[in-house]
Amino acid sequence: MKSAKFLLMALVAMAFVGCGSDDDNSASTPKLATPTPTVDQSTITATSATVTWSAVTNAASYEVQLNGATVQTVTSPSVSLTSLTAGTSYTVGVRAVPADTQSYSASDFGTCTFTTTGEGGEGGEGGNTHASLSGSNYYLISLDAATYETIKDKVVADFRPNDTDCFLYDWASNFSDGTSAGPNFYGVVDSWVNIQIGTATGWFGAGFFSTNLDNIKKLAQINADVNNYYLHMAWKGTNTGNYAVKLYDGVIDGCPVIVNVDGEYGFARDGEWHEIEVPLKYFYDKGLKYQESVLTSLAPDASGNVGLNIMAITQSDDGTMPQSLQIDAVFIYKK
Structure with a gap:
């Protein structure tokens, strides 16, 4: 019998309210500007929402986190989040990632929070x-x-x-x-x-x-x-x-x-x-x-x-x- 291996991801609790950014002084090369994500309130449903931000100069892609865990990497300054849970608060983190890693390092994470509609569905x-x-x-x-x-x-x-x-x-x-x-x-x-x-x-x-x-x-x-x-x-x-x-x-x-x-x-x-x-x-x-x-x-x-x-x-x-x-x-x- 062959054992199937699966990824075990630890939940990282986030306590941000509103929008902001984290601090990281470890990079020796200039950081890209920190994105400022916002939630389009008209898109929030019980199971989905859309988050947007302004494009960052010299960014090739954007890493998107949900409650501290990376869920997507996108190349345009927006992301559609799906399979969410009704009546639940989420923290979204976005950071810009450069194509030229010799000249730039990834930005800090900009964050924002939102709550899906409803009173809690399947969870x-x-x-x-x-x-x-x-x-x-x-x-x-x-x-x-x-x-x-x-x-x-x-x-x-x-x-x-x-x-x-x-x-x-x-x-x-x-x-x-x-x-x-x-x-x-x-x-x-x-x-x-x-x-x-x-x-x-x-x-x-x-x-x-x-x-x-x-x-x-x-x-x-x-x-x-x-x-x-x-x-x-x-x-x-x-x-x-x-x-x-x-x-x-x-x-x-x-x-x-x-x-x-x-x-x-x-x-x-x-x-x-x-x-x-x-x-x-x-x-x-x-x-x-x-x-x-x-x-x-x-x-x-x-x-x-x-x-x-x-x-x-x-x-x-x-x-x-x-x-x-x-x-x-x-x-x-x-x-």
């Missing part, structure tokens, strides 16, 4: 206002570090890939790293699982695998109140094709739900984040059952690892081949 700043974070008994599969801090006292087991006892494996060896940029599902500028699917193999499969037996056996606690547990996922993308999302219990060879375009558990392919919640009862009706006796006596897999595929995403039976896989905020929790 809220820092992830602390969304309904999916108001539950209990969280079993994490994929979640950013900042949002984790808001629910860490309610986490029963953490299966997020850490390359120690939790992994995201590429079963078909046909994935390549995608670039995750901009806000994730909860409006945090951090990474999410974004992998490009190769078509040469003719199939794909990725498994969230854990060897943490202490955490694995905690899944059995779900049995006592399975009707109130849900698998939560956020998906985005623009490609066609469907996915099969599977849960495992140490006995059954994966209980699937099909993530498609038009079905009950699907999402529109419009490049925006979409929330999917599947009742655990759906999987239990298909034969899934987390039994403590099984989870505490797991046999080695084909590679000799003793553990469990917590969840997998594979090609669906219809034979379609999506070109990418972009997911975030994956966990089982109790409402």
Whole structure:
């Protein structure tokens, strides 16, 4: 099995109000003038906004940051920001980058702030206002570090890939790293699982695998109140094709739900984040059952690892081949 690697970006909190610039005295060559970005108020919606600034002499491009993380590089003095979260405050930073780096150095960042319209849609700043974070008994599969801090006292087991006892494996060896940029599902500028699917193999499969037996056996606690547990996922993308999302219990060879375009558990392919919640009862009706006796006596897999595929995403039976896989905020929790 080949481990798929993903970029982990740390959220850098910004506390600017209005517009300004930072200080950097490290450059030995003259700096370009600092851009002064402004937000066109007429363009602000629940999920987008346009930021403009005056062109800087000798600038070849402009680096654009959102809440401290670089999201775009543009050559003209404006940028359209999309996939934002309703009712959320954002800080935009822009700096000018020269073509002639021998004669000039990049400018300081000029900054401005704005707030999207609405009261919070599929997420809220820092992830602390969304309904999916108001539950209990969280079993994490994929979640950013900042949002984790808001629910860490309610986490029963953490299966997020850490390359120690939790992994995201590429079963078909046909994935390549995608670039995750901009806000994730909860409006945090951090990474999410974004992998490009190769078509040469003719199939794909990725498994969230854990060897943490202490955490694995905690899944059995779900049995006592399975009707109130849900698998939560956020998906985005623009490609066609469907996915099969599977849960495992140490006995059954994966209980699937099909993530498609038009079905009950699907999402529109419009490049925006979409929330999917599947009742655990759906999987239990298909034969899934987390039994403590099984989870505490797991046999080695084909590679000799003793553990469990917590969840997998594979090609669906219809034979379609999506070109990418972009997911975030994956966990089982109790409402």
